[in-house]
Amino acid sequence: MFEELVGLIDKIKDDSIGEWIVDKENDGTLEHPIQMPFVVYSRVVRQFERGVYNFEEEHPEFELNRYGSILEKWETQSMSTVDVSKMDGQGVMALIMAAVRAERFCDGALKEFFENGSIEKWLLRLKEIDEEGLQ
Numbered sequence: 001m002f003e004e005l006v007g008l009i010d011k012i013k014d015d016s017i018g019e020w021i022v023d024k025e026n027d028g029t030l031e032h033p034i035q036m037p038f039v040v041y042s043r044v045v046r047q048f049e050r051g052v053y054n055f056e057e058e059h060p061e062f063e064l065n066r067y068g069s070i071l072e073k074w075e076t077q078s079m080s081t082v083d084v085s086k087m088d089g090q091g092v093m094a095l096i097m098a099a100v101r102a103e104r105f106c107d108g109a110l111k112e113f114f115e116n117g118s119i120e121k122w123l124l125r126l127k128e129i130d131e132e133g134l135q
Contacts (some may be wrong), residue, residue, distance in 0.1 A: 001059075002089065002126040004051040005096075008044060009123050015044040017114045038107050045114065052100050055093065062090050067101070070094035080118045084125040092125050 023035035041049075056064045063070065071079075071094050079099065084092055099119065102109035113119050 002055070002093075002123075002130050004054060005048065006123055006127045006130060008048055008051065009120065009127065011044045012048070012114065012120060012123070015042050017045055018042055018111050020108065036107075039111050041110070045110070048119070049100055049110075052093075052096055056097065062093055064090075064093055064097045067094040067097040071098060080113065080116050084122060087125060089126065089129045092122050092129070095122055 018039045018041040020037055020039055021035075022037045026032040026034045028034045056062070070090060079095055082095065084095070087095075096119070099110055099113040102113075
C-alpha cells in the first residue's frame with residue numbers, strides 16, 4: 001500500500017535533501033530589498049512530496065486532510081520523538097502529511113524532518129506495516 005513512499009528510503013539516505021538560499025547581495029534598501037532565506041529541495045524530496053499527495057488522493061479513507069485531529073490521540077509528543085512502533089498506517093501518514101504541510105508555514109521545516117531522521121523512521125514503519133499486511 002505504501003510502496004511509492006517506501007521505495008524512496010534508499011534514495012533519501014544518499015540525498016542532499018536541499019540547500020538554504022540566503023540573499024547576500026542585497027542591502028535591504030527599497031531599491032535592493034533582501035530576499036528572505038528559503039530552501040531549494042532536491043528531486044528526491046519533490047518525489048517524496050508528490051508521493052504523499054498521491055497517497056492522500058488515492059486513499060481518502062485515511063482522512064489525511066484531518067491529520068491534526070488524527071495526531072491528537074498520540075498526545076503532545078514532538079513529532080520527531082514520537083514512538084511510531086505501535087502506530088498504524090493512518091497515524092504514520094498523518095505525521096508525514098503534517099511534516100509536508102509544515103513547510104508551508106515555516107521554510108526549512110521539512111528539511112529538518114529529513115535531516116533529523118524522522119522521515120526515514122516513519123517510512124521504515126510504513127514498510128513494516130506493509131510487510132505485516134496491516135494498514
